[in-house]
Amino acid sequence: MKQLNVGILGLGTVGGGTYTVLKRNASEITRRTGVAINVVQVADRNLANAKALATDADVTDDAFAVVNNPAVDVVVELIGGYTLSRELVLKAIANKKHVVTANKALIALHGNEIFAAAKANNVIVAFEAAVAGGIPIIKALREGLGANRVEWVAGIINGTTNFILTEMREKGLNFADVLGEAQRLGYAEADPTFDVEGIDAAHKLTIMSAIAFGMPMKFEQAYTEGITKLEQVDIKYAEELGYRVKLLGITKRTDNGVELRVHPTLIPEKRLVANVNGAMNAVVVKGDAVGPTLYYGAGAGAEPTASAVVADLMDVARLIDATSAQRVPYLAFQPEQVQDLAILPIDEVQSAYYLRLRASDKPGVLADVTKILGDRSISIDAMLQKEPDENETEADIVILTHITVEKNMNAAIAAIEALEAITTKVVRIRMEELAK
Amino acid sequence: MKQLNVGILGLGTVGGGTYTVLKRNASEITRRTGVAINVVQVADRNLANAKALATDADVTDDAFAVVNNPAVDVVVELIGGYTLSRELVLKAIANKKHVVTANKALIALHGNEIFAAAKANNVIVAFEAAVAGGIPIIKALREGLGANRVEWVAGIINGTTNFILTEMREKGLNFADVLGEAQRLGYAEADPTFDVEGIDAAHKLTIMSAIAFGMPMKFEQAYTEGITKLEQVDIKYAEELGYRVKLLGITKRTDNGVELRVHPTLIPEKRLVANVNGAMNAVVVKGDAVGPTLYYGAGAGAEPTASAVVADLMDVARLIDATSAQRVPYLAFQPEQVQDLAILPIDEVQSAYYLRLRASDKPGVLADVTKILGDRSISIDAMLQKEPDENETEADIVILTHITVEKNMNAAIAAIEALEAITTKVVRIRMEELAK
Numbered sequence: 001m002k003q004l005n006v007g008i009l010g011l012g013t014v015g016g017g018t019y020t021v022l023k024r025n026a027s028e029i030t031r032r033t034g035v036a037i038n039v040v041q042v043a044d045r046n047l048a049n050a051k052a053l054a055t056d057a058d059v060t061d062d063a064f065a066v067v068n069n070p071a072v073d074v075v076v077e078l079i080g081g082y083t084l085s086r087e088l089v090l091k092a093i094a095n096k097k098h099v100v101t102a103n104k105a106l107i108a109l110h111g112n113e114i115f116a117a118a119k120a121n122n123v124i125v126a127f128e129a130a131v132a133g134g135i136p137i138i139k140a141l142r143e144g145l146g147a148n149r150v151e152w153v154a155g156i157i158n159g160t161t162n163f164i165l166t167e168m169r170e171k172g173l174n175f176a177d178v179l180g181e182a183q184r185l186g187y188a189e190a191d192p193t194f195d196v197e198g199i200d201a202a203h204k205l206t207i208m209s210a211i212a213f214g215m216p217m218k219f220e221q222a223y224t225e226g227i228t229k230l231e232q233v234d235i236k237y238a239e240e241l242g243y244r245v246k247l248l249g250i251t252k253r254t255d256n257g258v259e260l261r262v263h264p265t266l267i268p269e270k271r272l273v274a275n276v277n278g279a280m281n282a283v284v285v286k287g288d289a290v291g292p293t294l295y296y297g298a299g300a301g302a303e304p305t306a307s308a309v310v311a312d313l314m315d316v317a318r319l320i321d322a323t324s325a326q327r328v329p330y331l332a333f334q335p336e337q338v339q340d341l342a343i344l345p346i347d348e349v350q351s352a353y354y355l356r357l358r359a360s361d362k363p364g365v366l367a368d369v370t371k372i373l374g375d376r377s378i379s380i381d382a383m384l385q386k387e388p389d390e391n392e393t394e395a396d397i398v399i400l401t402h403i404t405v406e407k408n409m410n411a412a413i414a415a416i417e418a419l420e421a422i423t424t425k426v427v428r429i430r431m432e433e434l435a436k
Numbered sequence: 437m438k439q440l441n442v443g444i445l446g447l448g449t450v451g452g453g454t455y456t457v458l459k460r461n462a463s464e465i466t467r468r469t470g471v472a473i474n475v476v477q478v479a480d481r482n483l484a485n486a487k488a489l490a491t492d493a494d495v496t497d498d499a500f501a502v503v504n505n506p507a508v509d510v511v512v513e514l515i516g517g518y519t520l521s522r523e524l525v526l527k528a529i530a531n532k533k534h535v536v537t538a539n540k541a542l543i544a545l546h547g548n549e550i551f552a553a554a555k556a557n558n559v560i561v562a563f564e565a566a567v568a569g570g571i572p573i574i575k576a577l578r579e580g581l582g583a584n585r586v587e588w589v590a591g592i593i594n595g596t597t598n599f600i601l602t603e604m605r606e607k608g609l610n611f612a613d614v615l616g617e618a619q620r621l622g623y624a625e626a627d628p629t630f631d632v633e634g635i636d637a638a639h640k641l642t643i644m645s646a647i648a649f650g651m652p653m654k655f656e657q658a659y660t661e662g663i664t665k666l667e668q669v670d671i672k673y674a675e676e677l678g679y680r681v682k683l684l685g686i687t688k689r690t691d692n693g694v695e696l697r698v699h700p701t702l703i704p705e706k707r708l709v710a711n712v713n714g715a716m717n718a719v720v721v722k723g724d725a726v727g728p729t730l731y732y733g734a735g736a737g738a739e740p741t742a743s744a745v746v747a748d749l750m751d752v753a754r755l756i757d758a759t760s761a762q763r764v765p766y767l768a769f770q771p772e773q774v775q776d777l778a779i780l781p782i783d784e785v786q787s788a789y790y791l792r793l794r795a796s797d798k799p800g801v802l803a804d805v806t807k808i809l810g811d812r813s814i815s816i817d818a819m820l821q822k823e824p825d826e827n828e829t830e831a832d833i834v835i836l837t838h839i840t841v842e843k844n845m846n847a848a849i850a851a852i853e854a855l856e857a858i859t860t861k862v863v864r865i866r867m868e869e870l871a872k
Contacts, residue, residue, distance in 0.1 A: 021583055021725045025584065025585055025724070028584075029582070111766075116771075118766065119762065119771055122760065122762075123761050134723075134726035135729055136575075136576050136579070136580025136581065139575060139579060140575070140580070142764050142765075142768040143572070143747065144572025144575045144576070144747055145743065146469075146747050146750045146768070147742070147745075148464075149460075211768040212768075214767060214774050215767075215775055216774060216776060223781075223782040223785075230865075233792070233832070234863055237790075237792065237832070240820060241790075241834070243790075245865065250868065254786075256778075257779055257784070258779050259779075259780050261785060264866075265865070265866050265867065265868050266790050266865055266866070266867040266868070268869060268871075271871075272711060272712065272732060273870065287570075288739075289461070289570070289739040289740065289746075290740045291733065291740060292733065292870070293734075294730070294731070294732040294733065296729060296730040306725055307581065310582075311583050314582045314583065319759070319763075322758035322759045323758045324558065325534070325554070325558045325559050325755065326555065330547075330554065330555070330561055331547075331551065331646050331650060331652075332578040332647040333650030335552075335555055339650055339651055341689075341694045342692075342693040342694065343657040343658075343693055343694050343695075343696050344690060344692055344693035346659040348692060348693070354670070354673075354674060354677075354702050356669070384676060384677060427667070429681065429702055430700075430701050431679070431701065431702040431703075432686065432701050433703075434590055434709060434728070
């Protein structure tokens with residue numbers, strides 16, 4: 001088995017998530033890449049915490065020991081900031097190690113220098129996790145949409161501010177009140193400046209603009225306006241006019257130059273991106289061939305961010321067998337790892353259901369129907385009983401059920417259709433929450 | 437300059453779009469990959485049409501001439517069906533040519549055989565365009581979300597049926613009436629069976645399930661139920677209960693087997709995917725680390741599909757320099773092709789605006805304000821004039837403007853604020869349509 005040896009700098013939220021995901025999904029990751037990705041060393045100032053979590057790795061409080069460790073192939077930088085992290089990343093590159101980072105400030109401010117060093121040393125510097133957390137937007141921009149001349153990119157790329165704006169709209173609260181709530185819930189930091197003033201979003205936007213248009217990082221020229229002065233009344237008036245207010249990062253190619261701006265923005269409520277609520281992120285990319293496409297998901301958090309960090313590590317691992325046409329296997333997993341999984345017959349599928357019955361308007365019908373469902377342990381989530389139309393003696397009954405197995409529902413429907421008061425076939429449509 | 441020589445089979449809608457995008461964006465594509473992608477030969481039964489479009493390529497009506505052409509490195513199969521296309525693809529593979537295809541039926545039905553042949557010949561078979569058109573969902577599943585154990589995938593992956601369902605909901609029409617309209621508009625084919633019975637969606641779902649879980653194509657075991665029996669009344673009742681009805685393809689890993697099913701489905705209206713309307717597609721992927729992520733865009737059409745075909749060709753082109761850490765360059769474009777584009781100062785940015793003014797309730801104020809805007813060629817899109825609250829003599833005026841340049845708006849706002857009747861600062865929020 002081919003091996004990729006990883007050193008992690010910083011075992012905080014994202015570092016811990018990365019360690020956990022690599023360990024939990026180790027077999028799935030190896031099934032995909034054909035490579036075992038091992039964490040061989042971890043550096044954290046809190047040695048006790050790090051040792052408790054990273055039980056399979058060497059643990060140190062000296063980050064330079066990791067970047068200088070000859071056994072480490074790739075350094076994962078998750079300590080944040082842009083002074084020490086810059087030094088560590090440049091040292092790792094000089095030592096011919098690949099680098100994966102989630103550090104948007106580092107890339108937005110020092111990306112030009114870091115990429116030049118990486119090119120000179122022929123190492124990968126990957127940073128999917130730096131923008132929009134677990135959403136693979138960097139890969140979409142660099143590869144998936146590579147055929148396009150990108151015209152503009154616009155995104156909700158800061159979860160804290162989107163949470164605040166959502167609460168302001170839904171609860172009619174002012175910025176200051178929601179900020180306090182967000183801090184209590186852990187959605188906002190004690191010093192929220194980077195988020196609420198749009199600086200964090202400008203870091204991420206800077207990275208997307210560079211990749212979309214093929215230009216250097218120009219963070220210092222980004223226009224940045226936060227949400228601290230946004231008043232409740234304007235969110236209300238915008239809604240009356242059919243708009244939602246979002247903190248957008250927008251970068252657009254124009255004949256006169258590239259727009260690079262973060263500010264509160266009215267968006268028509270019928271746009272999908274206007275309906276991205278809570279702490280979620282979404283990025284809209286407009287390409288000349290594909291038109292607008294949208295990418296949505298969690299923009300922060302331990303495991304969503306780890307999802308992007310580990311995907312980058314897998315790209316590094318794919319360098320080992322790069323010349324194979326199966327660098328990325330046809331079916332995502334190595335051919336010998338494809339499993340002949342059984343398909344569940346539809347009778348065995350579990351689902352919730354929408355049922356519509358047409359029943360004579362007689363007493364006892366509903367009792368009979370609910371008994372049939374109850375006898376088969378099918379519980380009712382909601383019901384809608386319609387009055388018969390004028391000159392009619394039958395009416396619609398609509399029932400939403402909780403989850404049951406399809407064959408159970410088939411039996412219930414057969415029993416319901418056998419009732420004398422039920423005059424037509426039962427209409428059945430499956431229901432999915434798509435939440436978890 | 438490195439070269440990749442392409443032969444295209446079928447110069448219809450998608451083939452024509454592919455030729456056009458490759459030609460129009462040739463310099464952008466080469467800036468990204470460092471490779472010139474040339475269409476050297478094209479096969480189409482309609483020679484005259486093909487010659488009129490593909491002016492730079494050799495044109496033939498013999499598809500086998502292309503797959504046997506020693507000058508062709510990669511064959512793009514866009515003729516559809518799964519008899520002749522299977523034969524052509526297998527012949528191309530036997531001739532050690534890479535294959536790019538948009539053919540979902542071919543992959544869903546014969547993918548297992550094709551991938552085995554491709555592996556034996558160490559060639560790429562890429563099929564991003566086979567699922568959800570221009571949305572890079574195959575890349576997201578295979579690479580971007582590779583760190584995850586995928587739990588389920590659910591998608592609106594047929595534009596025809598989503599268009600029909602959207603019209604049924606918005607206009608209160610029945611299936612048959614909307615189908616006729618869809619056929620007139622070109623959203624549905626003369627024989628719409630493949631779309632409206634869910635077979636097309638089942639092809640795409642089969643492909644996603646194989647990639648999500650690492651298993652062979654099992655199209656013949658997919659459960660497929662279309663929308664032809666769906667009644668208007670059920671869409672209405674679902675809406676009363678807070679749900680939308682969508683034709684979903686759902687594949688889910690369970691302890692007992694893999695679910696693989698296409699059917700009309702109620703989804704809570706607050707889910708983003710429930711708000712995907714018209715002919716657009718969207719896929720939700722639930723990974724154990726990242727949680728739910730969503731991918732949205734055009735699922736069909738000449739250039740959206742071409743966007744995916746050409747992205748696949750770029751992946752093939754990247755095999756030429758596969759061992760470089762810059763296989764995909766840091767900034768998406770080759771380092772020497774990164775351009776130092778100018779950033780537009782915010783004063784020069786063009787935007788529409790939301791303005792809120794607080795004005796004394798005197799006659800003539802609105803005339804003064806609209807004159808100031810008109811004098812600067814700023815036209816008004818909408819206006820909201822509020823009554824003064826009880827015991828107040830001032831009221832809010834909200835104006836939405838059309839697009840103007842920011843410095844022009846700054847001047848207008850200064851003039852408005854100088855009016856005696858305007859008692860506070862003007863609140864200004866930028867507006868974006870994000871439509872084109």
